[in-house]
Amino acid sequence: MANLHAPQIALPVHPGLIARSGEFAQGRPVAQPPVFFSAGSEVYAQGERCKGLYRIEFGAVRVYRLLSDGRRQISAFHLAGETFGFEADNVHHFFAEAICATGIHIIHASPTNGMSGELLPLALKSLVRAQEHLLVLGRQNAIERIAAFLSDMAERQGGLKQVDLPMSRADIGDYLGLTIETVSRVFSRLKQKGVIRLPSLRCVEIAKWQVLQDLAA
Amino acid sequence: MANLHAPQIALPVHPGLIARSGEFAQGRPVAQPPVFFSAGSEVYAQGERCKGLYRIEFGAVRVYRLLSDGRRQISAFHLAGETFGFEADNVHHFFAEAICATGIHIIHASPTNGMSGELLPLALKSLVRAQEHLLVLGRQNAIERIAAFLSDMAERQGGLKQVDLPMSRADIGDYLGLTIETVSRVFSRLKQKGVIRLPSLRCVEIAKWQVLQDLAA
DNA sequence: CGGGAGATTGAGCCCCGTCAAAAACAGTGG
DNA sequence: CCACTGTTTTTGACGGGGCTCAATCTCCCG
Numbered sequence: 297m298a299n300l301h302a303p304q305i306a307l308p309v310h311p312g313l314i315a316r317s318g319e320f321a322q323g324r325p326v327a328q329p330p331v332f333f334s335a336g337s338e339v340y341a342q343g344e345r346c347k348g349l350y351r352i353e354f355g356a357v358r359v360y361r362l363l364s365d366g367r368r369q370i371s372a373f374h375l376a377g378e379t380f381g382f383e384a385d386n387v388h389h390f391f392a393e394a395i396c397a398t399g400i401h402i403i404h405a406s407p408t409n410g411m412s413g414e415l416l417p418l419a420l421k422s423l424v425r426a427q428e429h430l431l432v433l434g435r436q437n438a439i440e441r442i443a444a445f446l447s448d449m450a451e452r453q454g455g456l457k458q459v460d461l462p463m464s465r466a467d468i469g470d471y472l473g474l475t476i477e478t479v480s481r482v483f484s485r486l487k488q489k490g491v492i493r494l495p496s497l498r499c500v501e502i503a504k505w506q507v508l509q510d511l512a513a
Numbered sequence: 514m515a516n517l518h519a520p521q522i523a524l525p526v527h528p529g530l531i532a533r534s535g536e537f538a539q540g541r542p543v544a545q546p547p548v549f550f551s552a553g554s555e556v557y558a559q560g561e562r563c564k565g566l567y568r569i570e571f572g573a574v575r576v577y578r579l580l581s582d583g584r585r586q587i588s589a590f591h592l593a594g595e596t597f598g599f600e601a602d603n604v605h606h607f608f609a610e611a612i613c614a615t616g617i618h619i620i621h622a623s624p625t626n627g628m629s630g631e632l633l634p635l636a637l638k639s640l641v642r643a644q645e646h647l648l649v650l651g652r653q654n655a656i657e658r659i660a661a662f663l664s665d666m667a668e669r670q671g672g673l674k675q676v677d678l679p680m681s682r683a684d685i686g687d688y689l690g691l692t693i694e695t696v697s698r699v700f701s702r703l704k705q706k707g708v709i710r711l712p713s714l715r716c717v718e719i720a721k722w723q724v725l726q727d728l729a730a
Numbered sequence: 731c732g733g734g735a736g737a738t739t740g741a742g743c744c745c746c747g748t749c750a751a752a753a754a755c756a757g758t759g760g
Numbered sequence: 761c762c763a764c765t766g767t768t769t770t771t772g773a774c775g776g777g778g779c780t781c782a783a784t785c786t787c788c789c790g
Contacts, residue, residue, distance in 0.1 A: 434690030
């Protein structure tokens with residue numbers, strides 16, 4: 297029997313695919329019951345055939361790609377309520393992993409169901425997001441990248457001052473094209489300047505909104 | 514009367530919107546006649562309302578965004594045969610300019626015409642492209658970026674050894690997140706290593722395919 | 731209390747950006 | 761055809777931001 301109290305770390309092979317009996321399917325009609333993924337478990341892999349789209353009920357997901365020597369680029373984080381998994385030719389070009397304990401609706405899209413009309417706007421939203429992230433990676437320095445990241449995360453969590461970061465510093469680095477050390481140093485500098493506070497490792501409190509916005513340019 | 518022999522430079526305000534009487538509308542039925550854009554002229558601007566999609570008949574286009582201090586990030590180049598102009602909320606979030614003399618079909622998409630079925634695959638192709646470019650900007654060094662760029666351009670031009678680059682070094686730099694000087698230096702290094710030859714400024718001949726591929730990683 | 735992963739901090743170095751000058755190129759007009 | 765001019769590209773010298781390597785610190789959990 298599968299261990300429901302699995303350690304919250306990345307596992308080598310497809311873990312965490314423990315379907316539950318629809319207990320998260322509240323609020324809207326969906327084609328499939330939600331699936332639970334433990335922290336670090338794989339949602340899909342590069343090269344895998346697409347099964348449909350993924351809507352996050354709770355938790356968070358990282359979508360990334362690897363270079364042959366192990367360098368990793370996270371192309372997006374996805375939070376509760378967001379939909380991801382768009383691909384061009386029915387084959388995944390990226391990996392997707394749960395960052396923390398995460399519940400996901402797998403939507404088996406097909407020409408026959410009513411989803412197709414809603415697909416394009418969602419895909420376009422992903423496109424604009426990716427294109428805006430290109431600007432960050434191509435033309436902004438370390439402080440600006442972190443500032444942009446924090447602003448974005450805060451906005452996506454409702455604009456509250458308290459932002460929680462489900463991902464590790466390594467994840468943030470691989471998202472922003474920085475090393476873990478640089479991420480840490482910039483956090484320290486922002487803290488020291490009084491722009492942010494760090495109640496805990498995975499929680500940021502934004503003290504000076506305007507300064508952060510200006511930094512994000 | 515508009516000057517058809519306008520200088521091939523960037524102009525301050527909306528030039529080049531000289532509609533021709535359908536002389537390029539060969540091969541496929543389109544909703545509108547093609548439009549001619551001179552080098553450097555604006556196809557659309559950030560903040561402008563979307564008029565539809567754009568299919569390039571000949572020439573090339575750069576799509577970019579600016580930071581307040583003038584830093585520029587080109588998110589994509591588009592060549593003949595390609596379709597661009599996807600946006601999330603009917604408003605352009607980017608600028609688009611013709612790189613050289615360019616003919617474009619403006620496709621006024623609407624729910625009523627037959628386009629909507631072909632839209633999603635095209636949008637998804639743009640999405641995958643952008644996401645793969647994130648990996649380049651986030652995790653690859655200067656040589657790898659140039660190698661990836663040249664491989665991509667070569668592939669999109671049919672895999673021939675002779676690749677022509679309609680864009681300037683500055684454009685390449687702003688696409689790859691490098692300075693114009695670094696772009697030039699890397700070109701020189703690749704030439705000196707015998708990986709490429711430069712018959713002219715805007716034309717590259719790839720001498721050692723395998724080496725280039727390996728560099729692009 | 732002890733062990734281990736993640737995070738922080740420091741020292742040194744290197745790639746690439748900045749500044750500057752020279753060279754190559756493209757137009758223009760004589 | 762060539763001289764003249766402005767733009768683009770190349771090349772060089774130098775400095776700095778961020779990466780690398782390494783040590784220390786902080787949380788968690790057992």
